[in-house]
Amino acid sequence: MLRTSARIFFSLLLAVALTGAAPAADPAQLLRQAVAAYSTYSYTGQVQSTDFGTSRAEAVLFRIDHRAPDMTRRWYLAPESLFGDSIVSHGDTSYDIDQHNHRIIFTKDDALDDQVAVDDNFGLLMHNYRPEMGPDENVAGRSVLTVLLVNKYTGQATMRISLDAQTKLVLEKLRYSPSGAVAEQMRFEQISYERTFPAALFSVPSAGYQVLQGSFHGLPSNDLRAVVRTAGFQARGPQYLPEGFLPIAGDVSDIKGVRTLHLLYSDGLRSVSLFQNARGAAVDASHYSVRSAKVGSHDAKLLQEGSTTLVAWAAANLHFELVGELSREELLHIAASVAP
Amino acid sequence: MHLTNEELIDYMHGELAPQQDAAVYEHMESCQACRAEYDAELAMTEMLRTHAREDERELPAAVKAEIWQRIRNARPSLWNRAASWVRPAVAVPVAAVIALAAYFGTSYMGPQGVPAIEAGYYLQDHAALNGTVPFNDRSVTPTDLMNAAPVDNQQAAVAVPPVEYTADVTH
Numbered sequence: 001m002l003r004t005s006a007r008i009f010f011s012l013l014l015a016v017a018l019t020g021a022a023p024a025a026d027p028a029q030l031l032r033q034a035v036a037a038y039s040t041y042s043y044t045g046q047v048q049s050t051d052f053g054t055s056r057a058e059a060v061l062f063r064i065d066h067r068a069p070d071m072t073r074r075w076y077l078a079p080e081s082l083f084g085d086s087i088v089s090h091g092d093t094s095y096d097i098d099q100h101n102h103r104i105i106f107t108k109d110d111a112l113d114d115q116v117a118v119d120d121n122f123g124l125l126m127h128n129y130r131p132e133m134g135p136d137e138n139v140a141g142r143s144v145l146t147v148l149l150v151n152k153y154t155g156q157a158t159m160r161i162s163l164d165a166q167t168k169l170v171l172e173k174l175r176y177s178p179s180g181a182v183a184e185q186m187r188f189e190q191i192s193y194e195r196t197f198p199a200a201l202f203s204v205p206s207a208g209y210q211v212l213q214g215s216f217h218g219l220p221s222n223d224l225r226a227v228v229r230t231a232g233f234q235a236r237g238p239q240y241l242p243e244g245f246l247p248i249a250g251d252v253s254d255i256k257g258v259r260t261l262h263l264l265y266s267d268g269l270r271s272v273s274l275f276q277n278a279r280g281a282a283v284d285a286s287h288y289s290v291r292s293a294k295v296g297s298h299d300a301k302l303l304q305e306g307s308t309t310l311v312a313w314a315a316a317n318l319h320f321e322l323v324g325e326l327s328r329e330e331l332l333h334i335a336a337s338v339a340p
Numbered sequence: 341m342h343l344t345n346e347e348l349i350d351y352m353h354g355e356l357a358p359q360q361d362a363a364v365y366e367h368m369e370s371c372q373a374c375r376a377e378y379d380a381e382l383a384m385t386e387m388l389r390t391h392a393r394e395d396e397r398e399l400p401a402a403v404k405a406e407i408w409q410r411i412r413n414a415r416p417s418l419w420n421r422a423a424s425w426v427r428p429a430v431a432v433p434v435a436a437v438i439a440l441a442a443y444f445g446t447s448y449m450g451p452q453g454v455p456a457i458e459a460g461y462y463l464q465d466h467a468a469l470n471g472t473v474p475f476n477d478r479s480v481t482p483t484d485l486m487n488a489a490p491v492d493n494q495q496a497a498v499a500v501p502p503v504e505y506t507a508d509v510t511h
Contacts, residue, residue, distance in 0.1 A: 034475075074482075111471040114471075121473050230362065232362075251469070256455045259500070260457070262469065269474070284458045285459045310462055310463060323466040
């Protein structure tokens with residue numbers, strides 16, 4: 001009897017081995033591993049990143065050296081205006097090394113240290129999106145497992161993520177617009193995993209460069225009541241948000257004396273920011289191509305940078321700016337619900 | 341009871357404790373004198389920043405001469421002498437700001453003379469707060485490298501720590 005069972009078991013095992021069948025991968029587990037892979041593996045490679053607007057695209061090509069957990073250098077190869085420039089990141093601090101103008105702009109973003117928020121937002125992502133396995137492919141000469149993130153409310157695929165089958169590092173990422181067109185693409189052209197890097201690779205030059213302070217972003221708060229009270233004025237929030245969106249973080253900054261409230265809403269994958277101030281500070285869009293729009297009955301300005309859209313308008317004695325990667329129609333719908 | 345200069349400067353740099361920060365903000369909402377003093381300090385800080393970045397954006401000699409002329413002309417007027425509580429330090433930066441405003445035009449000023457906030461600030465702040473949203477890293481767009489100058493408002497932005505309140509919020 002035992003011998004018969006053993007024979008059946010080994011026959012099945014042989015059949016599985018011969019047909020190449022493997023246990024089905026759990027896409028949710030793969031995504032969790034993908035989030036952790038960045039701080040686990042060191043690598044060097046070349047990446048192309050393209051941001052598609054409604055009628056044109058912006059692309060950058062860069063070489064990347066990453067030493068786990070959090071030291072990275074990006075060397076820009078294209079476009080030509082960026083050739084020779086690089087960005088060195090040490091955890092939450094980045095140094096933009098501008099060779100052309102002999103200056104270094106250093107920035108700090110405390111949100112990058114907020115592991116609790118990352119975990120919370122991953123939970124929100126899993127609540128609103130259904131991960132589905134896609135076809136196995138090859139990216140940069142590596143076998144990848146593909147996961148599609150399908151919005152549970154609209155049924156639309158919002159993102160396609162290709163993970164290195166061995167390390168689970170994200171090697172390709174496609175974000176889709178609501179129409180189904182590709183809005184963003186990040187893709188490794190080549191990659192090799194390294195164990196060691198020379199320390200000088202992540203050093204920042206000290207001589208011959210003018211050092212400028214760029215943006216300093218403090219740790220955002222998820223206590224939105226406290227954030228809104230800190231703003232010190234009667235703040236407004238949207239009455240309409242796409243299904244699955246929740247307020248997840250906020251902060252208050254004084255910008256040239258103008259106290260500005262920033263609230264971030266997200267469904268775990270897409271996000272939209274609402275800024276507001278009560279001092280009458282309008283947006284300076286002189287560096288952008290601006291179009292006119294209407295938010296309800298109010299005149300509005302609309303500008304785009306890659307796939308990100310900004311809508312600015314004034315209503316109810318407040319100045320508002322809404323920023324996000326949603327469709328223009330969706331953003332105007334949200335904006336109209338803020339101060340109807 | 342007015343705010344001290346030290347309190348105003350610490351407030352401007354976000355160095356006050358949260359409760360004190362909220363108290364200073366509330367006071368300035370109702371006290372024109374302290375608001376004016378704060379605006380003057382801000383103008384002075386901006387002028388110093390502009391000076392520090394002179395390598396990047398050299399002002400034409402005519403504009404510099406105009407600023408210095410206005411500073412020399414900024415003698416205490418009859419009104420200034422009468423209003424002795426206004427510190428002389430106010431006149432200098434105000435004159436400089438007027439000259440700079442004349443040079444850069446009114447497009448940077450809001451309807452009530454409030455400085456407009458650069459659109460790039462909102463785009464960068466949106467991207468920064470997105471840092472905790474999974475698979476949403478947009479840091480490959482090197483905005484500061486692509487622009488001729490870093491987004492100006494970033495350097496003036498001071499994060500205000502949230503204050504714990506016990507009262508309910510309705511909005």
